[in-house]
Amino acid sequence: MQGLEVRGLSKRFGGLVVSENIDFDLPPGARKALIGPNGAGKSTFANLVTGILSPSGGTIRFDGQDVAGLNEAQRVKRGIAKTFQITTLFPRLTVRENLRLPVLEREGQGTRMFRRASGNAEIEAEVTALIDQFDLGPLADRPVLDLAYGQQRLVEMALSLALKPRLLILDEPAAGVPSSETHLIIEAIERLPDDLAVLVIEHDMDLVFRVARSIVVLVQGRILTEGTPEEIANNAQVRELYLGGAHG
Numbered sequence: 001m002q003g004l005e006v007r008g009l010s011k012r013f014g015g016l017v018v019s020e021n022i023d024f025d026l027p028p029g030a031r032k033a034l035i036g037p038n039g040a041g042k043s044t045f046a047n048l049v050t051g052i053l054s055p056s057g058g059t060i061r062f063d064g065q066d067v068a069g070l071n072e073a074q075r076v077k078r079g080i081a082k083t084f085q086i087t088t089l090f091p092r093l094t095v096r097e098n099l100r101l102p103v104l105e106r107e108g109q110g111t112r113m114f115r116r117a118s119g120n121a122e123i124e125a126e127v128t129a130l131i132d133q134f135d136l137g138p139l140a141d142r143p144v145l146d147l148a149y150g151q152q153r154l155v156e157m158a159l160s161l162a163l164k165p166r167l168l169i170l171d172e173p174a175a176g177v178p179s180s181e182t183h184l185i186i187e188a189i190e191r192l193p194d195d196l197a198v199l200v201i202e203h204d205m206d207l208v209f210r211v212a213r214s215i216v217v218l219v220q221g222r223i224l225t226e227g228t229p230e231e232i233a234n235n236a237q238v239r240e241l242y243l244g245g246a247h248g
């Protein structure tokens with residue numbers, strides 16, 4: 001099978017088990033959400049997949065190959081990316097300048113080519129396509145610090161996409177975004193490439209239920225259940241343990 005295949009994954013911090021025997025698949029084109037109460041182990045799982053943390057046990061395969069021994073940068077090269085945090089944006093650079101950096105990085109040209117890059121039509125075309133994809137056209141030449149928080153998070157998502165990933169983990173894409181701007185994030189996720197595998201980790205249930213075709217519920221490091229949004233909304237155990245009956 002293509003895509004991500006996780007089997008029997010576990011992670012312990014000393015005596016604390018934060019991931020326990022996790023089996024998880026994410027094929028190309030998937031739109032999956034990982035939800036669960038605070039401390040359930042969602043970020044830990046994402047960090048195990050991207051290589052920020054190493055597992056205590058289990059296997060992680062991507063497109064048929066074992067990636068557990070690869071570091072984060074090597075996994076990015078294989079196509080596994082997680083959204084940049086806003087803190088990695090350069091606030092005084094424009095949206096366009098920020099987006100040029102990961103494209104150059106991916107092309108192996110590094111930042112020394114930054115000046116000459118403005119003359120490189122291919123790179124500029126790619127940056128413009130990203131700007132258009134995220135509807136950032138009118139803001140392209142404004143410094144990132146001028147943008148609303150929700151728009152900054154779109155730039156963050158565009159930066160990740162500039163790496164041309166085949167699997168993208170969106171780690172709390174709506175965190176801190178005012179509810180009046182959440183629709184920007186939802187629309188951006190809906191416009192991601194069809195063949196990209198997307199995993200959303202998010203507390204905002206409106207966003208989760210809008211974008212996910214499948215939802216995995218993690219409780220105390222273990223998968224409680226996985227199902228369609230409808231199945232999850234109607235699952236008595238989920239409602240009791242996590243949603244508190246808020247949906248459905």
Ligand SMILES: Nc1ncnc2c1ncn2[C@@H]1O[C@H](COP(=O)(O)OP(=O)(O)OP(=O)(O)O)[C@@H](O)[C@H]1O
Nearest residue numbers: 013016018036037038039040041042043044045203
């Ligand atoms: N580096 C670490 N050392 C020790 N314990 C850790 C470490 N990182 C996370 N933990 C613990 O692991 C558990 C899972 O944390 P994690 O951040 O993965 O949960 P989460 O589901 O992402 O939570 P939240 O929704 O609050 O972000 C928590 O009990 C946390 O305190």
